Amino acid sequence: MKILTAAQTRQLDQATMRAQHITSVELMERAAGALAEWFYGAFPHERGEILVLCGPGNNGGDGLALARLLHNAGYAVRVALLPTAHPSADWQHNRQHLPGGVPVAELAADALPALAPGALVVDALFGTGLARPLAGLAAAVAAHLHQARARVVAVDLPSGLLADGPQPDPGAPVVRADYTLSFGLPKLAFLLPQNAEYVGEWHVLDIGLDQGFIDQAATPWHFTPLHDASVALPRRARFGYKNTFGHALLLAGSRGKMGAAVLSAGACLRGGAGLLTAHIPGGGYDIFQTTRPEAMCLTDAQANFISELPDLGPYQAVGIGPGLGQEDATRAVLAQLLRTATVPLVIDADALNLLGAHRELLALLPPNTVLTPHIGEFTRLTEKAHDDYHRLDLLREFAQKYRCVVVLKGAYTAVGAPDGQVYFNSTGNPGMGTGGSGDVLTGLVLALRADQRLGPLHAARLAVLAHGHAGDLAAAATGEAGLIASDLVAHIGPALQALTE
C-alpha cells in the first residue's frame, strides 16, 4: 500500500473525480459517509452532544457533512465554525445543507465552547491543506481541547500536523487526537513515534479513490498490511526435503547471553529452515543442545565468546549477532565473514555494534546483506538523527549506499531497500518490547534468507510481518505485559501459516 504526500493526495482527489465522473461535493459526501459509518461502529450509544469543529476548507466541509449525517442518524450534534471570509465551495454547499436543528456558532477566543471531561469532539479544522502552523484562535482551540480532556476524533489529520514532513515550528500547538480517520491511504506522519501523541489510534477509511492514479504515483514510502500478496510465503514443495529448505548457520551467544542464541535458533527452526547449525562459545554447549535438540552445534575453542569462523561451505545463509559480545577476537571473525562469505548474510545486535565501532568494516558489507538494527544500533552505524523524518532519510541513504536491506526496528518497523524504497510494517504490539524479541527476528530472517526462493527484501519484509503477527497472536494469549520472547518463537508457525500463499 503506497503512502502519498499531501500534494499527491490533492492530485488523487482530482484524478478520482475525473475517472469516476463525480463532483468534489460527491467525493466529500463519500468521505463524510465513511466517517459516519465509523462513528456508528465506534460510538453506537453515544448520548452526549458531539461538538464538530469546522475550519474554512474542505476538511471543515467534511465536518459539516458529517454533522448532518450524524444529526440525521439521531446523534445530538453541535457545530462550531472557525470564522472565515473565504470558505471553500464545498464547505459552503455543506453549510447550506446543514439541517436547521443543528446549533451552529462561530468560535471566539474569549468564549471557547464549554466541554465536560470526556466530551466527544470532531476536529475538522484543517487537514492536508494546512499551510502554516496553528496560531491565534486555532491554536487556542487546540490547547482548549487538551485542557478539557475531550475525546477527539480528527478528520484526515489532527489539525496542525503535517501529513508528510517535520513541523516547521515544533513548538506550535497541534490537536491531540484519540482517533484519526484518514481517507484511502495512511499518511507518513502516522508511522513516526514523534507524532504518536497527536495521532492516537488511526484508521484508513475506503472512499473509492482512483487506483490507477495510486498505481502510477511515485513514492519511496509503502505500508505493508497483514495480508499483502507481494510478501506472502510460497508453499513448500510437496517433494521437498530438509536440504531443499536451506541449511542456515547462526553465530551467536557469549557467556551470560546464551539465551539469545537459543531464542534465535528456535525462531530459525520455526521459520522453516531445513537445517540449522549454530556456532557458539564452548561454554554454551550444554545449554544449547538441551534446549534446541533440532539444531546442530559447533563449539568455539573459547568458552565465553566466539573467536573462530567455521567453514562456510555447507550453508545457504549465515546470521551473526545475537548475544555475541564485542571481543576483539569476535570482531576479527565478523571481518573474516564479511570478506569471505558468498552466501546471504544477516547481521544483528553486537555484530552491528562492532560495525558501528569499526566503520571501516562497512565497506566490506556484501550487497543484499540484511541488517536488523534498533534505533540505538542504527545511530551507531550512521549519526544521531534530529527527528524521525531525518532518520528515514539516513535509512534510505544507508541502504542505497551499501546496497543492503536495513530493517529499522520499532513500532512500525521500516525496511529500507537498496533502491531507496521503504516499507513500514503493520503488525506487532508494545508487548514485543522485551528482551530477546530482536534475537527472534534475526533467526526468522535467517531462515527466510536460507530459503533460496526469496530475495533479501522479500525475506526481510516477510520476517518482519510474521514476527509482528506472532507477537499479536502471542499477546492474545498472554497479554502484552506477560509476553516474552519464547512466546514469539512458539507463535511463528501459526503466523507464517497465516501468511502462506
Ligand SMILES: NC(=O)C1=CN([C@@H]2O[C@H](COP(=O)(O)OP(=O)(O)OC[C@H]3O[C@@H](n4cnc5c(N)ncnc54)[C@H](OP(=O)(O)O)[C@@H]3O)[C@@H](O)[C@H]2O)[C@@H](O)CC1
Ligand atoms: N484527500 C481526499 O481524498 C479527500 C479530501 N477531503 C478533505 O479535504 C481536506 C483538504 O481540504 P483543503 O485542501 O481545502 O484544505 P484544509 O485542510 O481544509 O485547509 C485549507 C484551509 O485552511 C486555511 N489554512 C491553512 N492553514 C491554516 C492555518 N494554520 N491557520 C488558519 N488557516 C489555515 C487555508 O487558508 P489559506 O492558507 O488559503 O489562508 C484554507 O482556507 C482533506 O484533509 C480532507 O479532509 C475530502 O473532502 C474528500 C476526499
Ligand SMILES: [K+]
Ligand atoms: K482535522
